[in-house]
Amino acid sequence: MKKMKKAGNLFALVLGCAMLFGFSVQAKSEDTMKKGIFAGDIDLSGMTADQAFGAVEEYVEGLKETEITLLAAADKKVVVTAGDFGITWANPELVMEAIEIGKHGNVIERYKVLKDLEHENKVYPIEISFDLQAISDILANKCTKYDVKAVNVALKRENGQFQVIEGQTGYMLDVETSIDLINDYLTGDWNRQPCEIALDVAAIEPKGSAEELAEVKDVLGTFTTSYTTSGTSRSANVENGCRLINGITLYPGEEFSTYENVSPFSESNGYYMAGSYVNGKVVDSLGGGICQVSTTLYNAVLKAELDVTERHNHSMIVSYVDPSADAAIAESSGKDFKFVNNLDYPIYIEGYTNNKKITFNIYGKETRDAGYAVRYESEVLEVINPPADLIYADASQPIGYIVTDSAHIGYKARLWKIVTKDGVEVSRTQVNSSSYKMVPRSATVGTATSDPAAYEEITAAIATANVDHVKNVIASITARAAANSVEIGEE
Secondary structure, rough: OOHHHHHHHHHHHHHHHHOOOOOOOOOOOOOOOOOOOEEEEEEEEOOOOOHHHHHHHHHHHHHHOEEEEEEEEHOOOOEEEEEOOEEEEEEOOOHHHHHOOOOOHHHHHHHHHHHHHHHHOOOEOEEEOOHHHHHHHHHHHHHHHHOOOEEEEEEEEEEEEEEEOOOEOOOEEHHHHHHHHHHHHOOOOOOOOOEEOOEEEEEEOOOOOOOHHOOOEEEEEEEEEOOOOOHHHHHHHHHHHHHHHHEEEEOOOOOEEEHHHHHHHHHHHHEEEEEEEOOOOEEEEOOOOHHHHHHHHHHHHHHHOOEEEEEOOOOOOOOOOOOOOOOOOOOOOOOOOOEOOOOOOOOEEEEEEEEEEEEEEEEEEOOOOOOEEEEEEEEEEEEEOOOOEEEEEEEEOOOOOOEEEOOOOOOEEEEEEEEOOOOOOEEEEEEEEEOOEEEEOEEEEEEOOOOOHHHHHHHHHHOOOHHHHHHHHHHHHHHHHHHHHHHHOOO
C-alpha cells in the first residue's frame, strides 16, 4: 500500500509540473519551435517548420551578395561573390530535427528538455556548400589570366657578339589546389563576412644563367638555301619566317615547334599571298614559301645532330633541296617540324637572309671529337614521270582562254646520315624516307565560239592531250580571226 501511495504522489507531482509548464498530459504534436532553439544566430522560437525554413533560406540568400576577394598571381585582386561560387544551404534537415525537440519521450523527459532550454539555447549550425565547378570556372576564366610566364635567361646575337638577356620569374595559379583551398575555407573558418583568400600561386624560376650561356659559342650546324627565283611576296614570307625564328634560346630537353613560332599566317603577322602546295596544285595562300624556312632550319638541325621529333615531306618535290631533305609545315593538315635540344648545354638559333639566301646557324658548345664529321646524302629510289597532259574543256570561256598547271615528277627517296672519323666513314644511318606525288601537266581551255569550224578545230586539239599542240591551235585560230577582222574592216 505504501509503494502505491508513493507512486501516486510522484505522478501527481509530475502532473502538476507538466501543467505548470504548458504540457498536455496527452501526447499532442507541436507545430512550433520551442523557446531557445536557434539556427546559427537566427532565433527559431515559436516558428513553424515552414517559417523556420524560410528564415534560414533568406539568410543564405543574403550571403550570396557577400564579396570574396581572390588574390591571384602578383597579388592581383579578383572580386567575386559567394553567389558566384554557387552557395547553397547544406543541412536543411536541421528544421525537422529542431521542430521535434520536446515532442518525444515521457512527460519527465520532455519536461527535462524544456528546463535545459531555459538554461542553454539549442543552436544548430547553418552549414553551407559551394559548387566546385563554379569555383573552377572562375579560377580558370578570371584568375589564370594574371599568370605570368617565366622568361628564361636568353641570348641575343648582334654584330657577331652574344649578349645575355636577364630572365623573369613566372607565377602560375594551381587551379586544383586553389579549388580545395577556397572550398575548405568557406565551409570551415569563414565568418560569413567579406574576406580575402590568397590562392595557391607557384613561383616559376627562369632557366639558365650567364655562366651557363657563356658556353654557347660554337657553330654546331649551318645551312643555306636560295630563293632567287621567288617573287616579291614569297621572298617577303621567307624573310618574315626567318625573322620570327631568329634569336631563340633552347635549353636541354626543350622542344621547338616551327609552326608555333611562325604562326599565325596572317597579314598582321607579316605574311603575303604567295604560291604553296595544296592537294597537288600550286595555289596562292598567306605565308606561301614558309616551308623553305622550315626546310633550311631542318638541315641545320640535322648537322647539329639534334633530336628531330616531327618532320613531313612536301606533297610534291621542291627545288631548293635534294629529295628527302625537306621539311614541310601546313596548318590545314597539321604538319609541323619539331626538334628537341638533346644536348647537355643550351643552343641558340640564328637566322638571317641576304641576297635572297636564307641561312640558319645552330650555336652551342661543341663536344664532338676533333676529326668527327657528319654529312647527309639523298638517295632517289624511284622516279615517276607524268603521263600525257590532262586538258579540260570549259564551254563558259572563249577560244583563246587557257590556264595551265605545270607537271611535277614523282619521287621516292630517302636520306642517309653519314658519319666520318678523320675522313673515314664509320657509320651510315637512314634518317627518313619520302614519297612525292607525280602530277601531270594540265590545262583548262576555253571552247566558246560562234564559228563551227573553230569549235571543231579546238575540240580536236584537246583530244590530242598535248598542251603544246593546243596552244599552237589557239594561236592559229586567234591569228585567223584577227586577219578576218582586218579584211572586214578594209571592205
